[in-house]
Amino acid sequence: MGPPPNGVYDTPKNLRFNTLRTFQTNVKSALSNVKNGNIKKFKIDFSSKKKSPSFTISQDGEQAKIREEKSVFYLSITNLKDIRVKMNAHVEISSEIDILNINGFWYVAIPEYVEPTGNVLEFGRGTKAYLDAIRKRRDNAQSVMSKFKNKKKSKRWQYRAYVRAKRTFLSSTAKLKNCVKELHLQTCSYLVKHYDVILLPIFQSKDMFLQLLQAKCEVVGKTVVVCSEMYTSRTCTRCERLHLKLGSNDVFTCPHCSYTAGRDEHAAFNILRYVCAGSLQTYA
Numbered sequence: 001m002g003p004p005p006n007g008v009y010d011t012p013k014n015l016r017f018n019t020l021r022t023f024q025t026n027v028k029s030a031l032s033n034v035k036n037g038n039i040k041k042f043k044i045d046f047s048s049k050k051k052s053p054s055f056t057i058s059q060d061g062e063q064a065k066i067r068e069e070k071s072v073f074y075l076s077i078t079n080l081k082d083i084r085v086k087m088n089a090h091v092e093i094s095s096e097i098d099i100l101n102i103n104g105f106w107y108v109a110i111p112e113y114v115e116p117t118g119n120v121l122e123f124g125r126g127t128k129a130y131l132d133a134i135r136k137r138r139d140n141a142q143s144v145m146s147k148f149k150n151k152k153k154s155k156r157w158q159y160r161a162y163v164r165a166k167r168t169f170l171s172s173t174a175k176l177k178n179c180v181k182e183l184h185l186q187t188c189s190y191l192v193k194h195y196d197v198i199l200l201p202i203f204q205s206k207d208m209f210l211q212l213l214q215a216k217c218e219v220v221g222k223t224v225v226v227c228s229e230m231y232t233s234r235t236c237t238r239c240e241r242l243h244l245k246l247g248s249n250d251v252f253t254c255p256h257c258s259y260t261a262g263r264d265e266h267a268a269f270n271i272l273r274y275v276c277a278g279s280l281q282t283y284a
Contacts, residue, residue: 138172
């Protein structure tokens with residue numbers, strides 16, 4: 001790996017400590033992957049800014065302070081004084097905070113204990129519409145970027161339009177990632193808090209939510225069961241015959257016996273009744 005770069009000891013001690021802690025975590029993870037047979041070998045080297053543009057810096061909470069002046073909040077960290085931050089209300093820093101740089105934007109993550117106010121969970125169409133609006137904004141910015149990027153000679157207004165579109169694209173991408181991550185974390189927290197056994201269907205994705213849920217269940221001692229939901233939405237619970245033309249309807253109405261139920265409730269009942277018992281039988 002070689003010696004550290006010149007001037008590394010001129011950096012703040014917190015930054016060096018966080019770098020060593022990240023290095024230790026990465027080495028432990030690599031050794032675990034080698035032991036489990038996931039990889040054969042790994043290489044220790046300095047990270048590249050091009051390959052990993054996002055990074056995190058941890059800061060001791062005792063050295064960070066937030067003050068409010070005319071409804072504007074300012075953050076002070078060691079030698080950095082009066083950094084303007086966007087906050088809804090003043091919070092007291094009692095533990096370690098994280099300073100994140102994601103897609104060129106700076107964020108401050110301040111842990112805050114919140115008292116639970118109820119046990120109601122709501123997934124509405126407003127969240128989906130909000131994500132669709134952000135996705136549309138990102139796609140429009142990407143089309144503007146591709147329009148001006150391929151030109152060999154661009155005018156000044158074209159360059160400014162390209163820079164604005166790139167900033168909008170990076171901002172929208174960061175918002176989408178944050179919304180998805182927040183949804184995963186809150187869903188896992190709610191499930192492990194209210195249920196002992198969680199039935200999870202097989203997702204056609206990278207299993208990020210499954211891994212997060214399994215890790216959370218191991219900590220609190222809960223169980224995750226991965227099962228198949230094949231034909232559970234289209235199988236009638238009364239006559240056990242298939243509804244071949246169900247499509248994307250939210251209400252299940254059996255064409256054979258006229259049984260009616262909600263699509264999701266109907267599928268969940270079939271999973272609990274047949275899939276868990278391993279005896280699902282369907283008739284067209």
